[in-house]
Amino acid sequence: MESWEIVGGARLVGEVRLTGAKNSVLKLMAAALLAPGRTVLTEVPDILDVDIMGQLLTRLGAQVVHDRPARAVAIDVPDQLDHRADYDLVRRMRASISVLGPLLARCGEADIALPGGDNIGSRGLDMHIAGLERMGAQVSVQHGYLQAVARQLRGSTIWLDFPSVGATESLLMAAVTAEGRTVIDNAAREPEIVDIANMMVQMGAQISGIGTSTLTVEGVDVLQPVHHVTVSDRIVAGTWAVAAAITQGEITVINAFAEHLEIALDKLATAGAHVDVHADSFTVSMDTRPKSVDIVTLPYPGFPTDLQPQFIALNAISLGASLVTENLFEARFRFVHELARLGADVQTEGHHALVRGQPGLSGAPVEATDIRAGAGLVLAGLVADGVTTIHEVHHIDRGYAGMVEDLQRLGATIERVRHSD
Numbered sequence: 001m002e003s004w005e006i007v008g009g010a011r012l013v014g015e016v017r018l019t020g021a022k023n024s025v026l027k028l029m030a031a032a033l034l035a036p037g038r039t040v041l042t043e044v045p046d047i048l049d050v051d052i053m054g055q056l057l058t059r060l061g062a063q064v065v066h067d068r069p070a071r072a073v074a075i076d077v078p079d080q081l082d083h084r085a086d087y088d089l090v091r092r093m094r095a096s097i098s099v100l101g102p103l104l105a106r107c108g109e110a111d112i113a114l115p116g117g118d119n120i121g122s123r124g125l126d127m128h129i130a131g132l133e134r135m136g137a138q139v140s141v142q143h144g145y146l147q148a149v150a151r152q153l154r155g156s157t158i159w160l161d162f163p164s165v166g167a168t169e170s171l172l173m174a175a176v177t178a179e180g181r182t183v184i185d186n187a188a189r190e191p192e193i194v195d196i197a198n199m200m201v202q203m204g205a206q207i208s209g210i211g212t213s214t215l216t217v218e219g220v221d222v223l224q225p226v227h228h229v230t231v232s233d234r235i236v237a238g239t240w241a242v243a244a245a246i247t248q249g250e251i252t253v254i255n256a257f258a259e260h261l262e263i264a265l266d267k268l269a270t271a272g273a274h275v276d277v278h279a280d281s282f283t284v285s286m287d288t289r290p291k292s293v294d295i296v297t298l299p300y301p302g303f304p305t306d307l308q309p310q311f312i313a314l315n316a317i318s319l320g321a322s323l324v325t326e327n328l329f330e331a332r333f334r335f336v337h338e339l340a341r342l343g344a345d346v347q348t349e350g351h352h353a354l355v356r357g358q359p360g361l362s363g364a365p366v367e368a369t370d371i372r373a374g375a376g377l378v379l380a381g382l383v384a385d386g387v388t389t390i391h392e393v394h395h396i397d398r399g400y401a402g403m404v405e406d407l408q409r410l411g412a413t414i415e416r417v418r419h420s421d
Ligand code: EPU
Pocket: 023, 024, 026, 094, 095, 120, 121, 122, 123, 124, 125, 126, 127, 128, 129, 162, 163, 164, 165, 166, 167, 305, 306, 328, 329, 330, 371, 372, 399
């Protein structure tokens, strides 16, 4: 058990380097199952979810070696795979559902434990299921498992009700070796989807429309294993950008693509920050108290829900009031009760939050309820007067490799505290 103790007040100054995106690498690892042989992924973040996905792939028959110093994962995929993803692993990580498409494509069947809900909401699978059914799969739910069977997936035209990241990925991975043409309309177009599509193209898949909301896939018979560099983590990048603004500091984020964060960086500029964009990095600096900014979360290229708690933390100490609208995950405002312990004034009503900026916050014990809520609380703790102790930090470690050490290098006063209970 570990908690983090932060003494607020330091101005963060310096450089941080990003590794690959959690929400990309987990899917890239699943996509590796599509091709027998050795796939090597680089810029892999050293986070627990990568280990859990590694264990899942191992259970399915692959051999996975994670070389942490080299930031690389090698996955050796056999000709024959097991097709069952058990509850004990799936319950630890919702992204386990990403093996559904590849297993169906490779084995003609997949049994995946239902991931269930989590702290940010219920998260349905109806679009994954409806899309696979249109491609000829028979899908049922029995004894807590989603069971899908399709001896040969067939290309089809699929209109998603909503540009779901997970459903777009599942259908894309199922379509690449399906018979004929698949069109996925109203597809998600997050940079992580572009990354997985690009990797599958490298593997021999035929996909057009990458980065747009209409993906067209011509099925091919076989795919080859590849070496692929994971796209860098735009949400970690955005979190550092807010850290610079909230502490009135100056942080350069290296290996970052500002074009993946356009709206978020624009919001920081509106709040009063200076944003300098370079080829593969950007610098955010701030020399006054920020101004409150309204935000509305939407699928990419809209404002990312995964940066909403960090911006609520920023608004909590900004000048004026702001309205934050959350359109993706109904329970993502739960963390404002924790933020209130630090003195934040946030009133929620359905999917809206009214944040009235305070001149300051005061340190207190708080609990991270999920990865991004945890990041928001760290940011608030950095500016709160006195000591903020963050509990349940294992949530933060799932998405931010070495965050404490990065914060220390930037000048924050923060320590990991280990407890025996
Ligand atoms: N939804 C359905 N039915 C479906 C699929 C989705 O109702 O069949 C709903 C969900 O319940 C949710 C919304 O659609 O309300 C968005 O779901 P989406 O499928 O787009 O998200 P996801 O694939 O479950 C990924 C990221 C999330 C990120 C969202 C949105 C991974 C592992 N997770 O989730 O990341 O917030 O996209 O960008 O890629 C995080 O990193 O903290 C995180 C939660």
